[in-house]
Amino acid sequence: MGRASVASVPGLRFFGFPVWLVSHLACMASLPGLERNLRVVMDWMLDIPFRKHIAVLAPERTERLRRAWMESIESKRPPGESSGLSLRHQLHARPRPDVVPGALVGVQQHPPKSQAEGQPRHQGGDKAQQSAAPTEVPAVAVDHPQTPGAHAQGLAAVGPEPAEKQERHGQQVGLVEQVQERLLAGDRFAVVECQGDQGSNEQQGQEQKAVVDNGGQAPHQARSGKGGRGVGGGGHKASGVELRGNRAMILPFVSAFTSPFVSVRGRGGGIRDPEIRECALMSIVSDLAARQGVLAAGEFSQRGDGFSYAGLLEEEQARMAAVMCRANTLVVSMQASMLGAFDRRSERLAPRGWIVRGGCFSVCVMANVFCFVENGTGCLSDIVGFMRRRIPELRQERS
Amino acid sequence: MSEAESRLDRALALPGVVAVFRYNDLGELEDQRIDHDSGLTTSMLDMVSHMCVANRSIASMQARGWEQMTGAQGFYPVEGFALIGFDWSVLCSRHYGVVTVNEGADYEAGFALLEELAGDD
Numbered sequence: 001m002g003r004a005s006v007a008s009v010p011g012l013r014f015f016g017f018p019v020w021l022v023s024h025l026a027c028m029a030s031l032p033g034l035e036r037n038l039r040v041v042m043d044w045m046l047d048i049p050f051r052k053h054i055a056v057l058a059p060e061r062t063e064r065l066r067r068a069w070m071e072s073i074e075s076k077r078p079p080g081e082s083s084g085l086s087l088r089h090q091l092h093a094r095p096r097p098d099v100v101p102g103a104l105v106g107v108q109q110h111p112p113k114s115q116a117e118g119q120p121r122h123q124g125g126d127k128a129q130q131s132a133a134p135t136e137v138p139a140v141a142v143d144h145p146q147t148p149g150a151h152a153q154g155l156a157a158v159g160p161e162p163a164e165k166q167e168r169h170g171q172q173v174g175l176v177e178q179v180q181e182r183l184l185a186g187d188r189f190a191v192v193e194c195q196g197d198q199g200s201n202e203q204q205g206q207e208q209k210a211v212v213d214n215g216g217q218a219p220h221q222a223r224s225g226k227g228g229r230g231v232g233g234g235g236h237k238a239s240g241v242e243l244r245g246n247r248a249m250i251l252p253f254v255s256a257f258t259s260p261f262v263s264v265r266g267r268g269g270g271i272r273d274p275e276i277r278e279c280a281l282m283s284i285v286s287d288l289a290a291r292q293g294v295l296a297a298g299e300f301s302q303r304g305d306g307f308s309y310a311g312l313l314e315e316e317q318a319r320m321a322a323v324m325c326r327a328n329t330l331v332v333s334m335q336a337s338m339l340g341a342f343d344r345r346s347e348r349l350a351p352r353g354w355i356v357r358g359g360c361f362s363v364c365v366m367a368n369v370f371c372f373v374e375n376g377t378g379c380l381s382d383i384v385g386f387m388r389r390r391i392p393e394l395r396q397e398r399s
Numbered sequence: 400m401s402e403a404e405s406r407l408d409r410a411l412a413l414p415g416v417v418a419v420f421r422y423n424d425l426g427e428l429e430d431q432r433i434d435h436d437s438g439l440t441t442s443m444l445d446m447v448s449h450m451c452v453a454n455r456s457i458a459s460m461q462a463r464g465w466e467q468m469t470g471a472q473g474f475y476p477v478e479g480f481a482l483i484g485f486d487w488s489v490l491c492s493r494h495y496g497v498v499t500v501n502e503g504a505d506y507e508a509g510f511a512l513l514e515e516l517a518g519d520d
Contacts (some may be wrong), residue, residue, distance in 0.1 A: 352484060
């Protein structure tokens with residue numbers, strides 16, 4: 001069926017269609033009900049003759065992110081300065097890791113927040129524009145002190161200073177209030193985005209809970225009385241939100257089958273079932289986009305005919321990013337094959353992903369998921385680790 | 400022992416580092432240090448060096464194109480490229496590369512290490 005999979009069992013590694021088949025059958029086994037199973041199988045069958053259409057998976061969410069981001073910028077902009085949009089205002093500051101002499105390297109994982117300044121090319125403005133760091137977007141506002149595992153003693157990671165922590169926490173409280181307002185205005189996604197996947201401290205957790213409670217419209221609250229069993233003990237937790245009932249069933253299904261590739265057919269989103277669509281938005285892309293320092297995240301079709309994204313990218317930028325990421329992934333795969341011709345032991349370098357480290361931000365790709373990470377604010381090691389955990393198998397679709 | 404060679408030795412001594420190597424603009428391997436327990440060979444590193452140069456060049460071209468087409472800045476110049484393999488990762492900058500194990504890898508530290516290796520290069 002033009003698909004390839006890889007499975008790694010301790011000591012053994014399996015490839016190809018059998019692994020793909022077994023993994024999908026295993027996922028099918030967790031999906032209750034004959035009807036659902038048939039629907040899934042039919043959907044797979046339809047994938048063979050019909051191509052996927054290009055569509056943006058989360059246009060509304062992306063627009064909300066962009067709008068919230070712009071609001072945060074506008075609130076800080078001096079009167080009279082022109083406004084702008086997208087990454088271009090953000091990416092001038094270039095925080096660099098501090099190299100500690102003697103220890104060879106030492107990286108400050110959370111350097112003090114820099115004030116980005118820049119002049120957008122497209123608008124030809126003469127004034128330098130000050131803008132807020134992308135982490136001030138409510139969607140990525142929750143502080144996750146994800147100190148990565150230090151790369152051994154010689155590569156110690158340095159955490160933020162207490163004063164810095166306090167300052168950032170104060171900013172978060174303000175942002176939580178903003179999100180509360182948005183929730184009251186019916187922006188339900190704010191709830192999901194505000195839920196950290198790792199409650200970093202109790203107070204923060206209480207604030208997040210308060211957001212949900214005050215909103216009163218948490219999209220993934222328990223739905224008692226609905227049939228169906230939840231996977232994993234009756235509930236599923238994603239992005240810190242407890243799911244029960246049908247959604248608890250749907251989410252693992254969506255995660256298993258649509259991530260890392262979420263295909264959307266037709267115009268205007270394609271997924272008609274609002275529950276499935278909602279859960280699909282909570283897939284790896286959404287989780288990635290909500291992580292600290294991630295400017296945008298997306299997925300591309302290995303066949304090159306589809307992509308989805310969320311974050312601070314315009315649609316055309318996301319499309320270009322998807323095309324470039326796909327092309328590079330193919331190149332890297334080709335290179336790995338050639339490397340294998342030199343030495344079979346090179347399989348330890350069989351590609352799972354790649355990173356391009358730019359001046360101010362990096363592009364990280366794993367399988368067919370990409371994300372833009374701001375250097376300094378985001379932690380590549382943490383994000384790569386997250387992607388490795390969330391993308392347990394490589395799925396390739398031959399065009 | 401030159402300063403560059405000393406840097407390579409110190410880099411290889413870091414936990415998690417499997418190999419350190421230096422290459423020229425054409426991607427030809429010039430110097431290397433390999434952890435002998437790793438199974439890596441010089442010929443593999445030679446090929447990896449070509450891969451590093453090629454990918455960094457492609458990324459640079461894409462970065463410039465991206466900035467020109469979108470008006471966004473901050474991508475170019477490309478500082479480095481990393482290949483994330485199943486067990487190992489290769490991180491490379493202009494003339495230096497390092498192979499590390501994935502388990503517990505710190506990519507920021509890896510790129511900082513490459514800067515340190517490059518020195519005034």
